[in-house]
Amino acid sequence: MDRREALRVLGAATAVPLVSRDLLALGRDAHARWRARPGFRVLDADQQALVTTLTDLIIPETDTPGARAARVDQFVDVMLADWYDPDDRQRFLDGLADVDARSTAATGKPFTDATPAQQTALLTTLDDELARLREAHQSTSKSFFRMLKWLTLVGYYTSQIGFEQELHERIIPGMFDPCRLQDAAARGGED
Amino acid sequence: MAKTYDAIVVGSGISGGWAAKELCEAGLETLVLEAGRPVNPDTDSVEHVPVWQMKFRGNRDRKAMLVRQPVQRNCYACDELASKFFVDDLDNPYTTDESKPFLWIRGRQVGGRSIMWGRQTYRWSDLDFEANAKDGFGVDWPIRYADIAPWYDHVERFVGISGQAEGLAQLPDGQFLPPMGMTCAETHVRDAVAKYWGRDRVVTIGRCAVLTQSHNGRAACHYCGPCHRGCVTRSYFSSINATLPAAQATGKLTLRPYSVVHSVIYDPRKKRAAGVRVVDAQTKHLIEFRGRIVFLCASALESARILLHSTSPEFPNGLANTSGQLGKNLMDHCMGGGADGTIPGYEDRTTYGNRPNGIYMPRFRNVKDRSPNFLRGYGYQGGAGREGWGRGVDQAGFGADFKRQLKGLGRWNFGFYGFGECLPRPENYIELDPGKTDAWGIPALKIHCAWSDNERALLKDMSVAAAEMLSAAGATDIRPYVQDNAPGLTIHEMGTARMGRDPKTSVLNGNNQAWDAPNLFLTDGACMASSSCVNPSITYMALTARACHYAVDAMKRREL
Structure with missing residues (x-):
């Protein structure tokens, strides 16, 4: 998170009391949605x-x-x-x-x-x-x-x-296998 | 009176690192001057940082780069994590002719571009060293393969090169660690091409400076993939991973970062280089350092720039420029003719791990036959792997089935990507731009460089021949292409202070020694009299080691 983003988040937090009453009126679903919003720009x-x-x-x-x-x-x-x-x-x-x-x-x-x-x-x-x-x-x-x-x-x-x-x-496979037999799960077929 | 070092090395990249190691190990008190900041492999390597921790997931920070790195962003390796190893283009300006773009990709830090280099290592052969003499472009090399072969051995033993011996005259074998494996589709193409062309066209695994077993105290590769972001295990060769620590271990090394070399000081009485003037990058103070010998290893363009800026009454056009060839004959490999295709079959097979290497096809044009369309030739890098989730962007579908499909792997795609030899031509040259300076007050370069018809013909042939071979291998959906890459982008720029046999037509002699000042050596890409078509770094390393031993012996004989 860069400084600009951090400031945005802080800004969102201080704005809570002003807007939360309106948001609550939108119901629990919208409120949950809003709670996930810090940082959105x-x-x-x-x-x-x-x-x-x-x-x-x-x-x-x-x-x-x-x-x-x-x-x-x-x-x-x-x-x-x-x-x-x-x-x-x-x-x-x-x-x-x-x-x-x-x-x-x-x-x-x-x-x-x-x-x-x-x-x-x-x-x-x-x-x-x-x-x-x-x-x-x-x-x-x-x-x-x-x-x-x-x-x-x-x-x-x-x-x-x-x-x-x-x-x-x-991230660290530790080896290179150039021609490996795939298992079914890795093929995405039968799992 | 200031201390006089036995040797001053300018630059700490792939050539400077070797000069530091060889001179220090010979017992010389050596000062290495590096324009950029220190880099520590333990703390600055970022190859294992998960991309989800990065704002742009490892893609480049597009807008920031448009502002500060509009040139560097053209390099594939200049991504969100590795961009810190590339210069700031505003601090490091250069100019070109409007109709002739040149992309100068640079790294100013301890280790230079050896941190994010491509690690492909191929020996030259006499096909390369004799090329100028045979077709008349450039001047004849003062050396042949036999002169450099023992020095290839010398550097390869230290570097650690994985590769497969093939016994080909045009691409001599070296001191190899075990080769990396070829994928199923690569083996398929190798065998199919061999069936049609025999030993004339050989697909071999890339020869690369990445360890397949532990070597000289450095660990074997763990196949994480993004080498250009650094390597905490020192598994690929770079100055900071190998040569500079070796130099440090002698107790003879003084490494001074933030030291932007301004010019070489010339002593007209002794007719020698006396040392260098440095702009301290942080204080901007001008400082002088004295040395008995000076090695310029700052890169082809930087070393020539320093000499063009080293003017004196004796050398009004730049030190070591009596021939007038300093800054001329700039070359870079022409890259980007090729073809991709899909290899049918092997659907139950895949790869595991990220091999930091591909396949290589050595030059086959103008080796036995003679092409009517162009001089010299090209080699291919390339390889095959299975398509991943990225294919989904241009594929119909969404939802659970789409997700399941993307989890499985796509087609085996094989690509041949050509790298061609560039002719040495005086029309491609650099000069100091009187109207522009860098952040340290040093005149910027004006670069004049363009491809000739020969490079364009090579690019076209790369594309056609690649498609032909994929067709022979039974590939489907063959997609030939010719990219329009500006010179510079291959990052194999060279030739601006060429070696030669005659002081009237060359800057350096056969020992990389300036004709005009015998204690001045240039061993980076500047010294190259021609370009071959193979990746050049191992040749710079071998020439550097060779020149260092020559200089040390000459000092012992009191010639220097």
Whole structure:
């Protein structure tokens, strides 16, 4: 955590008495969401919730934890704050708004309130649109969904959960085996 | 009166570290001057820091680098953890012609670029040493393979090189530790290429300065992978892991960091170098150090820059520049013609551990046959592994099945990536830029460098030949490419103070000794009269050790 981030966190903490009454009114769920928010610098509470839902649909909890547990939402916020240029950041935020707009148009509800089936249907649409760009050999670099997928995979597989629990990687393997027979679990097939 | 050292070594990178070791072990009181800060392998190595502890997960800090390291960020190794080993581009400026970009990738610290070097080590052969004499580019090397072979032996025994002996004339074998293993797909390609081309095209495991067994008190590699972030077990060779500790152990070494060398002091009465002027990087004070001999090992561009800045009534255009060749004939290997392809099969097989090495294919063009399209040749680095989770970004799908699929491994991908020889040409040169100074008030370099048609032809051939071999190996989805990399990015810059047989056309003689000042030696990449196509560091090491022994013997004979 750098100095700027630390100041943000401190700022959030001192703001608690002023805003907590409003937040409490939103109920326990929203409050839990808010409690997880210290340090967020770009995503507001609704956007954070949307990112958490979207990334967890891409990499869900299975026999191992998913994107939610790996706190991919925090990684996304750091990248939006300090990695991307303003154009790319805005494209991502616009993409989030578009997800909600499409969800509302289709179901009458914002994405996070839609049913799992409705969420999956919309994500399938976004994934299909990206696939069509690829198949037409058009640039995918401006695609919101590709950006989301990239952030999700990097955020998840470079987390401690992704690295240790999902991939069973070790920082110090201690040896090199150039042609090892894979066991079934490592192939990801039969576990 | 200030102390006179027996020897002054400028720079503590791969060449300076060797000069320090050899001169100290010969009993000389040696002062090593390093422009940058001290680096300690125990506390500064960051190869085991989990990436989830890093803000950008080990990816580069993009915005910070755009501001302070816009040049350095082009190097693959300049990531979030290792960027501290690369210079600040604002403090260390240089200029180029607008239409001729040159990427100068630098490390200013104790250990220099030996901390984040690529560790590939290949001997030159007479195919290389005779090249200039045969096709007329540059000047003839004053040495041949027989002159340097015992010095390759000497340095390799200390460094520890893992590799496979192949008995090829164009890539002589060395003193090898056991080779690292080849992956299933690499063995497949090796055998397929051998079936078509026999011993003309050989796929061998990379020869690299990483230990496969404990060696001279340094531990065997534990295959963590990111060597450019340092090595707490000293398993790869660097100045801080090996040569500087050896020099230190003699009790003869004085290592002075934060010492930016300003110029070499010339004594017109003795016609010798008298020492060096240093700007203390912290106080900015100008200090002088005296030495009986001076070794410039500051890198090809820095050593030439120091000499261009060492002007005197006797040498108005820079010390050791009577020939006018100082700063000229800049070379860097042209890299980035190649091809990737998918190797079918071996789906139940994978690798374990992170091998800090790949495969190598020695030069095969203009070895037996003669190419009509270009002079000299190229070699390939490369290798094969299975795709990991990263492939998912450009793959359809999401959810539990997608996650399960990414946990399993993807295709075996094999890549050949070419490194070509660069011709020595006087049009590629450096000069001091009168309009710009660095943070220590020393004139910056203006670098004029561009590829010629020969390098462009090599790059194209790399791509075509790589695709052809992948096809012969039964690869699918073959993807040939030619990258447009600016010179400098290969980080094999060399040639700016070439060795030669004639003081009228070269800066150094066959012992790396300046024609103009016999107690002045340049043994880094500056001395190279041609570039070969192989990674150059082991040759700098061998030439440095050879020149040190020559200098010590000459001192004993009271010639120096």
